[in-house]
Amino acid sequence: MDLKEYLMHVLELAEEPAIQYAEEEPAFAFTLEERGKKDD
Amino acid sequence: MTELFFSDIASLSQLIQTKKLSPVEITDGTLKRIEQIDPTVNAFIKVLAEDARKQAVKLEQEVMDGQVRGPLHGVPIAIKDILETKGHETTAGSRVFESWIPDRDATVVDKLKEAGAIIIGKANLHEFAMGATTENPHYGVCRNPWDLERVPGGSSGGSAVAVATGMCYGAIGTDTAGSIRLPAAICGITGLKPTYGRVSRNGCLPFSWSLDHIGPMTRTVKDAAIMLEAISGYDPLDSSSSFLPIDIQWERGLPDLRGIKLAVVREHFFEDLDSELKVVIEQAITDIQAQGAEIIEIQFEGLSDALQALKLIAQSEVLAFHEPILKKHQHLYGEDLQYRFNFGQSISAVQYLSAQRIRSKFIEEVKKKLSGFDALLAPANAKRPFPIGTVPPDQAISNMFNLGRTPFGNIVGFPAMTIPCGFMPGNLPVGLQIIGKPFEEHRILQIAYVYERSHHWVAKLAQNEAYLTNPIRNS
Numbered sequence: 001m002d003l004k005e006y007l008m009h010v011l012e013l014a015e016e017p018a019i020q021y022a023e024e025e026p027a028f029a030f031t032l033e034e035r036g037k038k039d040d
Numbered sequence: 041m042t043e044l045f046f047s048d049i050a051s052l053s054q055l056i057q058t059k060k061l062s063p064v065e066i067t068d069g070t071l072k073r074i075e076q077i078d079p080t081v082n083a084f085i086k087v088l089a090e091d092a093r094k095q096a097v098k099l100e101q102e103v104m105d106g107q108v109r110g111p112l113h114g115v116p117i118a119i120k121d122i123l124e125t126k127g128h129e130t131t132a133g134s135r136v137f138e139s140w141i142p143d144r145d146a147t148v149v150d151k152l153k154e155a156g157a158i159i160i161g162k163a164n165l166h167e168f169a170m171g172a173t174t175e176n177p178h179y180g181v182c183r184n185p186w187d188l189e190r191v192p193g194g195s196s197g198g199s200a201v202a203v204a205t206g207m208c209y210g211a212i213g214t215d216t217a218g219s220i221r222l223p224a225a226i227c228g229i230t231g232l233k234p235t236y237g238r239v240s241r242n243g244c245l246p247f248s249w250s251l252d253h254i255g256p257m258t259r260t261v262k263d264a265a266i267m268l269e270a271i272s273g274y275d276p277l278d279s280s281s282s283f284l285p286i287d288i289q290w291e292r293g294l295p296d297l298r299g300i301k302l303a304v305v306r307e308h309f310f311e312d313l314d315s316e317l318k319v320v321i322e323q324a325i326t327d328i329q330a331q332g333a334e335i336i337e338i339q340f341e342g343l344s345d346a347l348q349a350l351k352l353i354a355q356s357e358v359l360a361f362h363e364p365i366l367k368k369h370q371h372l373y374g375e376d377l378q379y380r381f382n383f384g385q386s387i388s389a390v391q392y393l394s395a396q397r398i399r400s401k402f403i404e405e406v407k408k409k410l411s412g413f414d415a416l417l418a419p420a421n422a423k424r425p426f427p428i429g430t431v432p433p434d435q436a437i438s439n440m441f442n443l444g445r446t447p448f449g450n451i452v453g454f455p456a457m458t459i460p461c462g463f464m465p466g467n468l469p470v471g472l473q474i475i476g477k478p479f480e481e482h483r484i485l486q487i488a489y490v491y492e493r494s495h496h497w498v499a500k501l502a503q504n505e506a507y508l509t510n511p512i513r514n515s
Contacts, residue, residue, distance in 0.1 A: 001140065001141060001142065001143055002142065002143055002144070003124075003140075003142070003245070006137070006140045007364075007365070010139065010140070011136065011365060011368065011369060012368065013364045013365060013367075013368060014364065014367070014368070015364045016364065017360070017361045017362065017363070017364045017365060018360040018361055019246060019361065028236070028250035028251075028280070028396065028399070028453070029236065029237055029279070029280035030235070030236065030237055030280070030282070030453065030478055030479075034478060034479070035237055035280075035281070035282040035283055035284060035479075036282060036283040036284035036479070037283050038283070
């Protein structure tokens with residue numbers, strides 16, 4: 001079972017907790033240049 | 041046989057690749073070792089014996105077929121129980137997640153499996169990784185292998201203890217204010233917190249998303265490099281992920297430390313240290329200087345404010361994740377976490393945003409000041425680890441700052457590692473912290489490697505066996 005499913009269906013939460021690793025803009029990160037992103 | 045349990049990964053890999061030892065033999069031996077030692081120290085929440093044996097059989101066949109995946113092929117590794125493992129409970133050391141069985145592996149676990157590692161078990165931790173002692177109210181207290189009446193540090197205490205006692209050959213920890221480096225230092229092993237973004241956090245339950253890091257805990261510097269290489273790399277499932285490859289040439293080129301320039305900051309890092317620990321750290325710095333490094337004292341403007349900002353950021357972000365759960369299941373949390381959440385609730389949005397601004401400004405200051413240096417040296421642990429059961433729950437937030445000098449690495453996101461550098465009276469290990477510049481893990485590994493080559497503190501781990509297996513007779 002994935003995390004969101006566990007939170008919403010097993011823990012039966014009324015609202016979804018913030019999970020900010022993948023989907024959203026990072027609150028803090030090194031710049032794309034610093035992270036080695038090259039223009040395609 | 042004890043000697044084998046304390047082997048480094050690189051040596052063990054040689055034995056596997058030359059077919060002198062098989063992954064099945066190593067796994068069975070490790071599982072027996074856990075049966076023998078873990079009841080004393082409680083490093084594991086769950087041992088994955090059946091899965092580990094199945095994986096070992098498969099990997100053994102690959103060796104026989106001449107298909108060795110790399111240095112982690114057939115090597116038992118422990119995972120802090122806050123990282124998702126497909127088909128196995130991932131509790132985060134909590135009651136809240138006691139019945140959660142993820143349907144996928146965290147990216148780090150996936151990468152380790154791809155590299156041929158055998159996941160031997162899920163390591164104990166401070167509840168939700170939110171503390172420095174690993175006195176877990178739900179899964180039991182994890183004990184310091186050097187003094188069983190003291191804490192092993194935290195939050196990755198189980199991972200550190202498993203490595204320090206030969207119950208695995210390496211482990212994964214997480215680090216939000218020092219949770220890899222502090223227990224590693226206290227337990228006498230190597231711990232590496234990589235640069236923020238170097239290792240994907242996908243599949244790790246969040247503590248504080250702008251401060252969380254994942255990294256290796258090992259007995260040697262080379263083993264840390266082997267594990268880092270396996271778990272790092274770009275991951276589209278982590279929005280802060282780095283595209284940069286690890287410089288795998290780290291092991292070459294440094295016969296000594298001549299030409300290496302290292303900074304030391306006395307403010308904060310060397311204040312309020314245990315006096316006997318301070319002697320050990322100063323000696324390590326003197327030794328590094330004797331190996332040719334140039335040591336220069338510098339200062340950072342705004343250091344104190346930046347460390348205060350970390351507390352505000354961590355307590356705000358942790359609450360953002362837990363608040364909806366707290367509304368319904370507050371009774372499932374340990375007492376010390378309740379104090380943390382209360383503090384988090386008192387922080388305003390303005391304070392949080394101001395803290396992030398202080399942090400950004402401070403990072404620029406540190407980048408500027410370290411621009412002419414290879415790394416910064418500092419203590420990792422700062423005090424004798426607390427006797428078990430003596431820390432009041434309302435001191436949970438300040439514990440990491442009392443016990444360690446590690447939060448700096450998280451507020452700036454720079455790579456930082458600890459290596460053993462000696463012992464305080466009472467046979468309690470001391471860790472030397474080496475903090476590098478962003479994405480320059482290779483440089484701190486090089487410096488650590490040169491120091492380690494001439495200081496064989498790692499040998500003391502196996503020598504602790506007599507105390508560990510008969511603490512009463514030897515106390």
